[in-house]
Every structure is written in C-alpha cells, then in structure tokens.
Amino acid sequence: MATPATARTEGLRDRKKRETRTALSDAALDLAAERGLDHVTVDDIAERAGVSTRTFFNYFPSKEDAVLIPDDDLGTRIRTMVLNRPRHEPPLTAVREMLLDEIGTADVDHHRWVLRMQVVRQHPDLLNRAFLSGAATEQQLANALAERLDLPADHTYPRLVAAAAGAAFRVAITRWSTPTDPPVLADVLSEAFHLLERGLPAPTEQP
Amino acid sequence: MATPATARTEGLRDRKKRETRTALSDAALDLAAERGLDHVTVDDIAERAGVSTRTFFNYFPSKEDAVLIPDDDLGTRIRTMVLNRPRHEPPLTAVREMLLDEIGTADVDHHRWVLRMQVVRQHPDLLNRAFLSGAATEQQLANALAERLDLPADHTYPRLVAAAAGAAFRVAITRWSTPTDPPVLADVLSEAFHLLERGLPAPTEQP
DNA sequence: CACCAAGGTGCAGACACTGCAAACTTGCAG
C-alpha cells in the first residue's frame, strides 16, 4: 500500500495525538499572524483546534511554544554533528556545513515561516527562541566547539563563534522568510557565513 | 557646591521616586540571585522594597524588567552615535568604537552584573534582553548601519554586522561578569571585535 | 494656607499556567 512507513507502528492513538498537536500549533500560528500574539488567548487557540484549554497545556507549556515549536533535540543533534565534522576544518566552516546539512535534512515549510516571521516581527524578543530554539542551544554549540578545540568551556573563542553563527543563521532565515522574493535558504546562509569568514568587510571593499 | 547638577531641580518627590525604583530593582536582583527568578514572586519583591505590589507595576512591567533594567533610550542613542562616526571608518570599526564609548560613559557596576549573570545563567533566554535591551535595539543598530551605507533597511549586510556586534557584546559581558578573574570590559570587547574583523580564525591559526 | 498634580494603594478582573482526580478512549489479551 501507499501507507507511509511510520504508519506501521503508529496506531489510531498516536495519529490523533499528532493531529491534535498540529491543529493546536496551526491555530496558534494563524491566529497570532492575524491579530498579533497579544490579542490571542489560549482559549482562542484551543477553541479553534477543537479541544479544551487544559489540553492545550498538555501539549505546549506556553502560547509562544505553540507558535515556535521548539526542537528539544536540536542541541544534542548539533553537538554530535559538530564533533563529527572532519578534524582539519576550521571551526566556522564546520559550523557552516553542519547548519547546511541540518536545513537540508529538515524539510522547512516556507509558508509557515513567513507567518511565523509576521509574529516575530511584532515580538522581536522571540527572535532567538524561534530559530535555534533559544540561547540554550547556542550554548551547547559553544560547548561542542570548545571540546573540539580542546579549550575550556568558558573560553571567549568558541562562545564567539557560536554566537556569530547564530547571528548568521538568524539573519539568513529572517531574509528568507520575507513574503516577497524568497531566495534559497542555503544560499543566503552561505553568503552570511562567507561575510563572517572575510571579517565583515564593508560592501564597497569587496570587488 | 559638591551637589550634583541634577539635585538642583530634584525635590523630595523625585528623590523618593528614584529611591523606590532602585529599592525595587535591588530587591528583585538580590532575591533572584538567591533563589532563582522562578521562586521569587512580585509580592516578595514589593515586600522587601517596602511598597505595595501594585506600586511595583507602576515602575516595572514585569519581574524580568526589574532585574534587567532595560535602557529605553539605548536604541536611539546608538543610532546617533553610529551615524556620527567618521565617514571613512569601516562599519565594524564604527560599531566597535561606538560600543567602547558607550561602556566608557555609562558607569557599569561590576558586582551588580555578576549577580545579574547568576540569574541569566538559569534563564538563558534573558541573555539578549539583558545586554542590549533586547532584539529591538539590535534592529535599530542595523537600521543605522543601513542608513550609513546607503543600503535598503532589510539588506543582509547591515543586519549581519549588527547581529555579530551584538554577539561580541554579549560574549564580552558574559566573560566579564564571571565571579573569578574579571578582566577589563573594554579589553574583552576589543578582543572579540578583533576576532570578528579577522574572520574568526581558529586559535591555532593565529600566531 | 489652600489647591493641584503626582505618586501610592486597594480592588476587581482578565489571562497564563499547574496539580489533581474523574471520565473517557484505545490497545490488547483472554
């Protein structure tokens, strides 16, 4: 049959749960994009998703999480990916390739990101949580880099590389999530890293 | 007289207001550093500061703000400072010098920052709000850079420079706010910017 | 001294979020 492989082990129970989850995050994203996150209550979201308010909190700890859908495993995944890059690669290169792999693997829904950015634009403080699932992930990236370089965990260098990489990632997705003229995400990200590797020269300085 | 200029126009009323404000933020910072921000209620803070709960909200919109004391003018201040830098300076240099000026002017209390970092370490998502008063300020920096370079406001380059500068600033203050071995803030910041300007070479690559 | 504006306070109320226990659904074995 055409049934996806996941369906073999997935019963009615798990399917419903997954449906409820996406119904909730869809409702949250749509409503927030329409009226702005402040003018959406959890009751609104639950009602549109067709479940009780209490159930909402069984799936997401807060309104924000329903909109952003943080990836809890991303931190550890990033960690192992960075440690598995070839030894000879410079740190920034390793991080760049790791991120390109990641966005290549995870199929990112452009339309969804456009909506999400509409929300984030009204709440700039969500920016960091939105892209790398928060500052904690960046921390783990910094730790992985420190380990890779045999440096103490609180050394300036790995932290700066991680923070700069996070900056590049945020800028790339922000640009890519613009309604008009959406370029290829991998290209924008590569461009941002290229600029970082060149020391951020002024546009007039580059031929 | 030795009386500061501000005291001339400041009556009892304004003095009390200022005292209440610092009493509240002191109480918030101390309590949060002791027990962690989650285990501190606004009532606790108000009680220690000797005012009513309602009064707390007349001064700060939230617990977090009392601990972080965001600087609302920072965005516009940064903007004019960046636009006033000499024309010939590369963007990253202009931002570096601007930030060095800023931390030189504002007298930053080291002890207070150490406490604040204890809180932030338990709530990494506060990191951005803590240092540049949030992502909105970084946005304004990006806008100022775009204007300076005659680029569209949503161009990749100014956004990336602003984000990278924010990263450097965060890393510098994080390092400086460590209880042990607190180096000079300006030095750490300069070092971070130097690394950025060099394209973040691996430590082994630098002689 | 008398008035006024500004700050402090209490109260009611909206909303976010959590723990608990009851009701219900699904998966599975007998």
Added chain:
DNA sequence: CTGCAAGTTTGCAGTGTCTGCACCTTGGTG
C-alpha cells in the same frame, strides 16, 4: 467480544502576573 490496563481529555481549584480604575496621601506652588 469482553474486559482490563494504559494513555488522553477534561473540569476544577488554586497560584501568580499584570491592567484599569477609583481613592487617598503628600510634596510643590502661588
């Protein structure tokens, strides 16, 4: 197909954040 065990949904009570409003107190001013 029947019934039990496990997982899910839900209501409810309770805590805590935060806001608008009305009242009161007090410093500044003429």
